[in-house]
Amino acid sequence: MGERDNIIRSAEILEGIKNHDREILNFVYETYFNQLADFIVKRRGTESDAWDVFQDAIGVVYDYVHKKDFSLDVPFQAFFFTVARQLWFQRFRKSQKETNFTNQTMEHIPYEDVETLRDYMRQQVITRLTHQYMKKLSPNCIKLIKFSNMELETGLIAKKLNYLSNQAVYNQRRKCLRKLLSWIENDPEYQNLTDYERP
Amino acid sequence: MKDLEKFEKYIKGELEEGDLWEFKKSLEVDASLAAEFEVYKATLSPHAQKKHQLIDELNTIRQSKTHKNINFGWQRITAVAAGIVILLGTGIGLIRMQHNASYQELYTQYFIAESASFNVRSATNSLEQPVLDGMQFYELHNYDAAIEMFEKAPNNLMGKLYSGLSMMELGDFDGAIHKFDDIINHNDNLFVDQAEWYQSLCFLRTGKRSKAIEKFQKIADDNGVYKTKALKILKEIKKE
Numbered sequence: 001m002g003e004r005d006n007i008i009r010s011a012e013i014l015e016g017i018k019n020h021d022r023e024i025l026n027f028v029y030e031t032y033f034n035q036l037a038d039f040i041v042k043r044r045g046t047e048s049d050a051w052d053v054f055q056d057a058i059g060v061v062y063d064y065v066h067k068k069d070f071s072l073d074v075p076f077q078a079f080f081f082t083v084a085r086q087l088w089f090q091r092f093r094k095s096q097k098e099t100n101f102t103n104q105t106m107e108h109i110p111y112e113d114v115e116t117l118r119d120y121m122r123q124q125v126i127t128r129l130t131h132q133y134m135k136k137l138s139p140n141c142i143k144l145i146k147f148s149n150m151e152l153e154t155g156l157i158a159k160k161l162n163y164l165s166n167q168a169v170y171n172q173r174r175k176c177l178r179k180l181l182s183w184i185e186n187d188p189e190y191q192n193l194t195d196y197e198r199p
Numbered sequence: 200m201k202d203l204e205k206f207e208k209y210i211k212g213e214l215e216e217g218d219l220w221e222f223k224k225s226l227e228v229d230a231s232l233a234a235e236f237e238v239y240k241a242t243l244s245p246h247a248q249k250k251h252q253l254i255d256e257l258n259t260i261r262q263s264k265t266h267k268n269i270n271f272g273w274q275r276i277t278a279v280a281a282g283i284v285i286l287l288g289t290g291i292g293l294i295r296m297q298h299n300a301s302y303q304e305l306y307t308q309y310f311i312a313e314s315a316s317f318n319v320r321s322a323t324n325s326l327e328q329p330v331l332d333g334m335q336f337y338e339l340h341n342y343d344a345a346i347e348m349f350e351k352a353p354n355n356l357m358g359k360l361y362s363g364l365s366m367m368e369l370g371d372f373d374g375a376i377h378k379f380d381d382i383i384n385h386n387d388n389l390f391v392d393q394a395e396w397y398q399s400l401c402f403l404r405t406g407k408r409s410k411a412i413e414k415f416q417k418i419a420d421d422n423g424v425y426k427t428k429a430l431k432i433l434k435e436i437k438k439e
Contacts, residue, residue, distance in 0.1 A: 020249075020252065020253060020256060022256065022260075025256055025257060025260055026260055029257070029260050029261065029264065030264075033261075051261065054257075055254055055257055055258075058253065058257060059250055059253065059254070062250065062253055063250075066246070122237075123237065123240070123241065124250075126237050126238060126241045127241040127247060127250050127251070127254070128254065129241075130238060130241040130242050130247075130251075131250075131251050131254045134242070134251075135343070139344060139347055139348070142336075142341070142344055143332060143344075145242060145243060146335065146336070146339060146341070147335075148243055149243060149244075149245065149247070149248040150335075151245070160328075170203055170204065173203065173243075174203050177203070177235075177238065177239060177242060177243070180238060180242060181234070181235060181238045184238055185234070
């Protein structure tokens with residue numbers, strides 16, 4: 001496959017990820033997950049680490065393709081593995097107190113995008129943790145969050161869930177989010193996130 | 200959460216210029232507010248919702264591949280055992296192994312997740328609230344929460360159908376068979392066709408060949424909406 005074909009194929013993959021195309025997501029999983037898992041397992045990680053990193057890398061790509069001025073001049077594979085390796089090094093370095101890794105793994109990324117991608121990486125880890133901890137919330141909290149995300153009017157949510165006022169909806173939602181935040185704040189992965197912060 | 204309303208307005212682009220400047224400044228100087236805002240963004244924004252869906256989709260893909268791998272792993276072990284058995288004069292184990300793999304492929308080919316929206320639209324207005332809530336969770340691929348909601352309306356047949364479908368999505372085929380049984384035994388309802396079809400797929404998926412054939416044959420004989428599919432799948436199974 002030539003470089004041009006590669007770039008075209010990359011555009012298809014990125015468009016597929018952007019649109020949640022199941023066939024493309026399947027393709028990406030089948031083509032890249034084992035490679036990534038090999039890379040991580042050989043570096044003292046586990047398959048479970050690899051799965052977290054894989055999801056995070058896809059999440060970062062997803063945010064990147066939703067950027068207004070998005071363009072990508074490197075093949076998808078190079079971009080994906082650059083992001084994935086960076087995510088892994090950050091995670092590994094923190095968990096092993098290892099300091100020998102450098103940021104050279106971001107070499108394929110346009111300079112002006114490096115900082116944006118670091119923000120995306122941080123936000124993605126938080127999104128994955130949120131997704132994980134949301135399952136621990138009470139069914140009522142989950143409903144409240146789902147209905148809010150469906151952009152239902154607060155009044156309608158109050159009616160559907162039998163709250164007496166809009167303020168009661170806000171209060172309950174605040175409680176649910178505070179609970180979520182407390183779990184996330186105590187998660188070691190969240191505590192390791194300082195590396196992504198801007199200098 | 201200090202200022203949920205402000206977070207919401209900021210995400211929706213509804214903060215006035217002065218408030219916007221003040222809010223951005225607060226995010227820079229107040230670390231706990233910034234942390235809360237990050238969690239808010241990861242939970243309650245249209246983009247976050249889409250990302251949660253993406254995570255669910257990736258997990259579904261991984262689960263389906265992992266199940267396959269686990270099954271293939273067991274099949275390899277079975278193959279070794281079957282080899283020994285063949286040496287002793289019988290090839291039954293190997294044949295069963297091949298059948299199981301092809302049944303799973305047939306299942307994947309024929310199991311198309313049912314959309315909740317059509318049934319909700321076509322159902323009567325008397326649907327119970329937990330069932331409606333369950334349907335919303337089902338549509339969001341949150342199958343555990345959907346089942347929990349359907350359990351709150353234990354006699355609702357549509358709830359039973361979607362509870363069974365949720366169980367299929369989660370790989371609990373025996374649980375799903377039980378739910379579909381309730382609908383089939385009730386008999387006088389709109390969902391019998393669907394229940395029979397999906398129950399047959401569960402039997403196929405769990406390798407219960409003769410039960411699956413019996414059920415698909417009944418569907419084929421009944422002239423229902425799944426007749427053509429049932430005939431096709433029967434042909435495939437009988438090829439094995």
